[in-house]
Amino acid sequence: MGSSECLSSAILSLILSCVWLGGPCSCSAGTDSIKPGEGLPFSENLLPGHRHLLGIWYTSDVNNKKVWVANRDKPISGTNANLMLDGNGTLMIIHSGGDPIVFNSNQASGNSIATLLDSGNFVVAALNTDGSVKQTLWESFDDPTDTLLPGMKLGINLKTGQNWSLASWINEQVPAPGTFTLEWNGTQLVMKRRGDIYWSSGILKDLGFEFATHHNIYYFISVCNDNEIYFSYSVQDGAISKWVLNSRGGFFDTYGTLFAKEDMCDRYDKYPGCAMQEPPTCRTRDYQFMKQSVLNSGYPSLMNIDTSLGLSDCQAICWNNCSCTACNTLFTNGTGCQFWRDKLPRAQVGDANQEELYVLSSSEDIGKPWWIWIIILVVAVFLFMLPVFCCSQRNSRGDGKMGKTSCERRKSSTANTLSDSKDIDNVKQFSLVSVMTATNNFSDENKLGKGGFGPVYKGKLSTGQEIAVKRLSRDSEQGSAQFYNERLIAKQQHRNLVRLLGYCIEGEERMLIYEFMPNRSLEDVLFVPAGRKMLDWNTRCNIIEGIAQGLDYLHKHSRLNIVHRDLKTSNILLDHDMNPKISDFGTARIFEPNASEVKTNNIVGTPGFMPPEYAMWGVYSQKTDVYSFGVLLLEIVSSKMNIPCGSNDGAGNLINHAWKLWGEGNSLELVDQAVRDPHSTTQMLRCIHIALLCVQNSAEERPTMSQVCSILTNKTEGLPNPNPPPLCT
Ligand SMILES: *[C@@H]1O[C@H](CO)[C@@H](O)[C@H](O)[C@H]1NC(C)=O
Ligand SMILES: *[C@@H]1O[C@H](CO)[C@@H](O)[C@H](O)[C@H]1NC(C)=O
Ligand SMILES: *[C@@H]1O[C@H](CO)[C@@H](O)[C@H](O)[C@H]1NC(C)=O
Ligand SMILES: *[C@@H]1O[C@H](CO)[C@@H](O)[C@H](O)[C@H]1NC(C)=O
Ligand SMILES: *[C@@H]1O[C@H](CO)[C@@H](O)[C@H](O)[C@H]1NC(C)=O
16 A cells, blocks of 8 residues: 555554455654644555555554554445544544544644654544643543553543443454453453353452463553442653553453463463353354364254454354354354354365365264274374384395384384373472472572573472473563563464473572473473484474474464574474473564554564564564574574674575575585485475475465475475575675
């Protein structure tokens, strides 16, 4: 879209944008206020056929969601619109698609001004003759949408009856009020689903809410007097924050504080704060919604064309109706519901007519059919035979000794995988005394190194279990953000993510306790001659696949949509069996669901591993990690470090080198001499090919991690030719 004018304060802008295109029109910097008779025309750039919203955005975060929307249930469909303050001081949007949208209908004054403040409040104020403010006539803070900004109120004005509450969007595309609301009832934040209490925050105490660990940059304000009862918060100077209520009942802030997790009270294992809901007797604790591809059976049994319903409503209706087996939304914009009554057969890869639905399945269902057991048996036999098969093949090539150790390793790693999957979320709080005992009083001998946010110690619990303790620097500003982040993300369990065993908070101490990784990091192994020998080609493949799966999990399958942002060899730890574990989530960001990219001024990461759009513009997305993964792949294949462009030895840049060799058809030269093996040539070339796809200059062209995983496992698929990576000039 072309450029447009916008009203902007130092940190926020008021911009008209298309509903369907996440971002605002780029705007030529305007002023911060409109005077009577003036307007802010949006004439050239409204796309016909689109629905437009007037919204306020953090300018530092332009790709992110609006913090306020003026016309959430009245999108503008015309091609002309003008936000204006008329001669009488009435603020309105006049547009070619229908009636004007008026904001301060009965509170107007001829001498007035509309201003966008740095706080994000858009205010119409009556002025005295000397230009000073006489009275506030209207303010956007009185009409909250789904976002609570510092200084905004939640509660009620007893004098005017004004009631401040948040209402979620129907879904990420439709801003109209949706399933959830959030109110302040005098002592607690209360979330309701369609009017019924769903979750409450617990009492607000000095340190925060009973049921949420929050970031310590906040000051909370709770006011209760004859005029008003409200809650509000402020932040330490300079910090930018917003608290968002999303369409699935998630309530979180910019820093990863999760007050409430999406869908959290729909489960059997209730979280603190969840209101008790009596589930129907036909549902047991085994039931849950799983997004599955099923064979499209034709028509749903029941449809609900109410376009104010969203996914969360559909799931609640389905859950409460014993004959319902699956549901989904109905229209392409994610509103309305459809329900199924029959058991739907799961689609197999390649089936035509498959459809993704939210299927209510119980683990019993999965256990019943007899053929499942046959599949399990076949898989088990296969897993058992794999090492044997691998040995015999290796032996026949006459390198039996090496082959045997590698096979033993594989066998034990398979066993490990199976037992890992049984682990349950089990994060413990440790006492300072027990950690001190375990680490020998944080002695220097126990020090393993220094991470980004403080030293790391090795320790041994009284049970004999070995641990790694990350002790966050006390004075580090980032310390508690990091602590919170790591704790939240490390709770995501996957066999390729380093496992958090527990944490310790006592006084000023903040520590995270992880499983100990005896083989240290990939960096410690890959770039030293003795270490390289431990990494034969099979082990390297296993490491590559593990990292890919761990990342895919972070990006897609964990409930949080995480971007790691600092993926590099030193953050890949190796367990006893050389299985990779991604670590260090201090710089990771939790993506709002559906935000496809985000911009930051705070670029963290490691030169050489950062893609150009992130290093230069601070734009990051899951493709940022894909790029870093590509660099990792090249390093793993070649046992060489990628030196960033611009450093003295830029000519030795691994990406440039790989691209050059690829062009010449000599890619194999990149492979570490020590692992070159004629039997694995195809695999090696394939790895390099994938790496080059991942480091392509344009983020859109890079594959997703799910695609990478499927390419890595499905060896037959043809691959596109890579376009050039960013090259040193
Ligand atoms: C201002 O208000 C008066 C009285 O309601 C009305 O007649 C007039 O048209 C209004 N002026 C504008 C510019 O809307
Ligand atoms: C505030 O308004 C909402 C929506 O109009 C309503 O559901 C709620 O009961 C009101 N709260 C109070 C305290 O009046
Ligand atoms: C606020 O909500 C909580 C949780 O629903 C409830 O226990 C409490 O009594 C309510 N407080 C007031 C003052 O209504
Ligand atoms: C439950 O779902 C069936 C169809 O799936 C429908 O016929 C029935 O009316 C529903 N019952 C209720 C109480 O909604
Ligand atoms: C969503 O799509 C349906 C069907 O096309 C339409 O009737 C409805 O108005 C749309 N809702 C919104 C908010 O766009």
